[in-house]
Amino acid sequence: MRTFAPTPMKRPYTIALVGNPNSGKSSLFNSLTGLNQKVGNFPGVTVDKKTGISAISDTLRASIIDLPGTYSLYPKSADEQVSCEVLLNREATERPDMILVIADASNLKRNLLFCSQIMDLKIPVVIALTMMDIAREKGMTIDTAELQRLMGVPVIPINPRANKGIAQLKKTIEEVHRNPVQNRQYFTDIPALHTPWIADIQELCGQASGYAAFHIACSYSTLHYLNAAQRIRIGAILGETGFHRSRLQAEEIVLRYRRIDAIIQQCVVTDSPMRKMLISDRIDKTLLHPLWGNIILLIVLFLLFQSIFWLAQYPMNWIEALFAMAGNATAQVLPPGYLSDLVVNGIIAGLGGIAIFVPQIMILFGLITILEDSGYMARISFLTDRIMRSAGLNGRSVMPLISGMACAVPAVMAARTIQNRKERIITILVTPLMSCSARLPVYTMLIGLVIPQHRLGIFNLQGLVLMGLYLLGFVMALIVARVMDLLIKAKERNFFLMELPVYRAPRWKNVGITMIEKGRIFIRDVGKVIMVLSLILWALAAFGPPGRMQAVERRYEALIAQAPEAQKQELQQQMATEKLEHSFAGIMGHGIEPVIAPLGYDWKIGIALITSFAAREVFVGTMATLYSVGNTDDTKTLTEKMRDARRPDGSPVYTLATGLSLLIFYAFAMQCMSTLAAVKRETRSWKYPALQFVYMGLLAYVGAFIVYNIFR
Incomplete structure (x- = not known):
């Protein structure tokens, strides 16, 4: 028998995208790759690696790698270090066959410095010239043909946001691929x-x-x-x-x-020796004003959180009603028993706990994308720089904290751009105090449960409470940072320098894609965790020690048999509730109840606290499962079931004091295993995640205790 050696897989033609920050590199990457993208980490480091496939021509498909933005080949941060290593390491799997340098035409002198350094690496180069419209607003006219002749490499003007020049750029890439030129003279004879x-x-x-x-x-x-x-x-x-x-x-x-x-x-x-004032500069006179800028920032944040409630109210109500109807219809079709209980109270209740918050997650990320795409998010960094310095942090800490409003994991990773180790560690330790999107389902459920839908003029009281929770997280992060700054001694200090992008109209297609993608990720990633835990919880809530469960069943079966028809429904509800208390989940909840009772929590809330240490969003799925298993009325929504919940003395479980106590607990507690893992990777030590878990847990418990006793 003949054997054949395996044919080695041909390495794909690789194009690296490099350029200064805010030069339009990400827009070009999205334009070239579309949805054929994936995000991972560079080998050995926790720096994002974005790669994608682009059809350059009928005969050339290229792998596009988007390297972190950098100003030169002299790295000053982990991001810039990665870019330099990929460009210098000839054995790297990401080694580029061609380098596509994105240069900002409105800041041509600074961008050409990096371009000239890249050219001298003797790798085929194409320069993509962006921001030509901004250059024209500045009164600059660029002769791209002459620039190409003097630089000695192709120069193609493009506008990736409007998809202009992309066809010509691809044609040029194809030509350079067929006829690479590497033996050109050095740009500068050093x-x-x-x-x-x-x-x-x-x-x-x-x-x-x-x-x-x-x-x-x-x-x-x-x-x-x-x-x-x-x-x-x-x-x-x-x-x-x-x-x-x-x-x-x-x-x-x-x-x-x-x-x-x-x-x-x-x-x-x-046109003129005096630099023309752009529209962005005129806008910045107001938006970056020490007084008016901060007032406008508060208004923007206020509108953002009001919109989350206002825009999501109707789709959330529709989704909640839909799953309530689905559960009721399924219960009528399936025969009573464990199968019906599993489908209705395990699967449908778990799915409902996931789906109901998708509109709010999508709206939050859509609004954040609008702020980023318009250029305003970078202004927030500058507006809050003075506050950050008062807490002992560098202005670069602002961006990780702002990113923490979306998700703490990438926010912790974003702290790698802070050169000062002390400031980087403090930023990592306080970033999870920022209210992330994982807290949003918990916030909105509890706010809707205990905060009335009152209007104070044009303001929605529930939206004001939500905004207050986000501001509380930011203020507490500053307080903790200040304490850590006093405890940790270090002489090294850095200065905050950041280039402000020009204002642009948001790309609504990009906003829509982001909303859909974040909703999909929430359903796929978070949904899997919630569903698995919901099914486990259903099993723990449906089963218990046989002796206890059978004793409850025998006692109530006798009572139901003797009771009038009108009382049988009530007795069945009492039996379901008592069986839940004697189940494995009930035993766990009652076991920790003495610890959480001073916070105003009952044993069901205790179970939710335990499960949500894996991920905060699991609180919602846990409540959905527990209140479905212990309730025989499948027509009620989860909010209605929780509002009707009573303690043994007949008082409501979810009072204003209990609701506010829970909100404070979830605002401060470290309930995210993924964040702890990210902190361990970034700090390369378990010491900091352990410190984070302990101090945030104590902060949550003490804060919840104080709030409950004030409002009880």
């Missing part, structure tokens, strides 16, 4: 590139470019892909030559800008 030690490092690391070897010499101690022998040899070479990194880097930048200035003089015409 004297260091002609020294013998550069050739030695170039040979040692297998580089085609002396300039790449120069950057390896500058950063060899932090490049993870180099092995120990290479590091030792490079260190020895540089020690023999008296290598002075800072001096050579400064010399390189001066030489590059000298040639860039000459290029700009030849291909850029400015």
